[in-house]
Amino acid sequence: MIDVADLRKEYGGFVAVDGSSFSIGRGEVFGVVGHNGAGKTTTLKMLAGLIEPTDGTAVVAGHPAGSSAMQRRLGFLPEESPLYEEMTPISYLEFFADLYDVPDDVASERITALLDRLDLEHRDRNLGNMSKGMKRKVAIARALVNDPDVLIFDEPASGLDPLTTNAILEFTRELSEEGKTVVFSAHNLFHVESVCDRLVIMADGEIVARGTIEDIRSTYGGTSYQVFVSTDGEEVVGSDAIAAPVAEIARENGGLRYVVRNMDGVDAVRDAVEAAGGSVTDIQTKTPSLEEIFLEVAGEAAA
Numbered sequence: 364m365i366d367v368a369d370l371r372k373e374y375g376g377f378v379a380v381d382g383s384s385f386s387i388g389r390g391e392v393f394g395v396v397g398h399n400g401a402g403k404t405t406t407l408k409m410l411a412g413l414i415e416p417t418d419g420t421a422v423v424a425g426h427p428a429g430s431s432a433m434q435r436r437l438g439f440l441p442e443e444s445p446l447y448e449e450m451t452p453i454s455y456l457e458f459f460a461d462l463y464d465v466p467d468d469v470a471s472e473r474i475t476a477l478l479d480r481l482d483l484e485h486r487d488r489n490l491g492n493m494s495k496g497m498k499r500k501v502a503i504a505r506a507l508v509n510d511p512d513v514l515i516f517d518e519p520a521s522g523l524d525p526l527t528t529n530a531i532l533e534f535t536r537e538l539s540e541e542g543k544t545v546v547f548s549a550h551n552l553f554h555v556e557s558v559c560d561r562l563v564i565m566a567d568g569e570i571v572a573r574g575t576i577e578d579i580r581s582t583y584g585g586t587s588y589q590v591f592v593s594t595d596g597e598e599v600v601g602s603d604a605i606a607a608p609v610a611e612i613a614r615e616n617g618g619l620r621y622v623v624r625n626m627d628g629v630d631a632v633r634d635a636v637e638a639a640g641g642s643v644t645d646i647q648t649k650t651p652s653l654e655e656i657f658l659e660v661a662g663e664a665a666a
C-alpha cells in the first residue's frame with residue numbers, strides 16, 4: 364500500500380530526511396520512531412503529500428503522494444490537531460465528510476459508528492469545551508471520515524491518560540485487522556511495541572534500523588543473561604577477573620547482578636565468583652525492551 368524510494372527532504376542546506384526507502388503492505392501497522400528532529404514528521408508529511416520531497420518518490424495506495432486520487436484514500440492525523448472549537452463533534456465531522464463528497468446518509472451513519480467505537484461521550488458539547496482525550500478522538504474520527512485505506516497517525520496517543528491511550532492503541536489494532544494500513548509515529552516505544560508489526564528507527568534523517576520488533580531485538584539487542592551472585596561479604600569480583608565480556612555489574616539486594624551476553628559469560632562469572640568464595644544464586648534471561656534497543660541504536664548513530 365505504500366512504496367517509498369530514496370525519499371529525501373532538504374531545507375536550504377539542511378538534510379531533514381536523507382534517502383529513506385521502505386514498503387508497507389495492506390493491513391500492516393508500521394512504526395516510525397526516532398529522537399526529536401530525527402525526520403519522522405517530515406517523512407509522514409511527504410507520504411501525506413503535504414510537503415514536496417526534494418528527491419525520491421512515495422506511492423500511496425497506488426497513487427503518487429499528493430495526487431487527489433491518493434488524498435481520497437488517505438487519512439492523516441497530524442501531531443497537533445486544532446479543531447474548530449465552536450462546532451460539536453458531529454457538525455465538525457459532517458463538515459469534513461462533505462469536503463470528501465461523502466453522501467449525507469452515509470456520512471451520518473459512519474460518524475455515529477466511529478464515535479461509538481471511539482466511545483466519545485458528550486457529543487453535544489462544543490469542541491472547545493472538550494477534554495484533550497475527547498478532542499484527540501474526534502481528530503482520529505476526522506482522519507477516518509472518508510473511510511481511507513491508509514492512515515498516517517503522528518503521535519496519536521501522546522500526552523493522554525492511560526485509559527484513553529489504551530482505547531486509541533486498541534482502535535489502531537482493530538483498524539489494521541480490518542485491512543487498513545497504518546503508519547504510526549510515537550515517542551512512547553511501549554505504544555509502538557504494542558501496535559506495530561514492523562518499524563524503522565530514524566536518527567538524523569536516516570533509517571538506522573528496520574524490521575519486526577523481534578528482528579530488531581535479535582539484530583541489535585539480543586538476549587542477555589543476568590547472573591545473581593551472593594558474595595557473603597567476600598571480595599567483590601570485578602570484570603577483569605572474569606574470562607568473558609561483562610556488560611554490566613550492579614549491586615542488588617545485598618548481592619551482585621552480572622549481565623553477560625551468552626552462556627560462556629555465565630560460566631565465566633560462575634568460575635570467577637566461586638573462586639572468590641561467592642556463589643551464584645539465580646540466572647535469568649533478559650530480553651531488551653524496544654526502549655533499550657532504541658537508546659543503543661540511536662546513540663550509536665549519533666556517535
Ligand SMILES: Nc1ncnc2c1ncn2[C@@H]1O[C@H](COP(=O)(O)OP(=O)(O)OP(=O)(O)O)[C@@H](O)[C@H]1O
Nearest residue numbers: 374377378379397398399400401402403404405406
Ligand atoms: N520547514 C522547515 N524548515 C527548516 N527545517 C525544518 C522544517 N521542518 C522541519 N525542519 C527540521 O527538520 C528536522 C526534522 O524535523 P521533523 O519535524 O521531521 O522531526 P521529528 O522526528 O518529527 O521530531 P519530533 O519528534 O520533535 O516531532 C528538524 O531538525 C527540524 O528542525
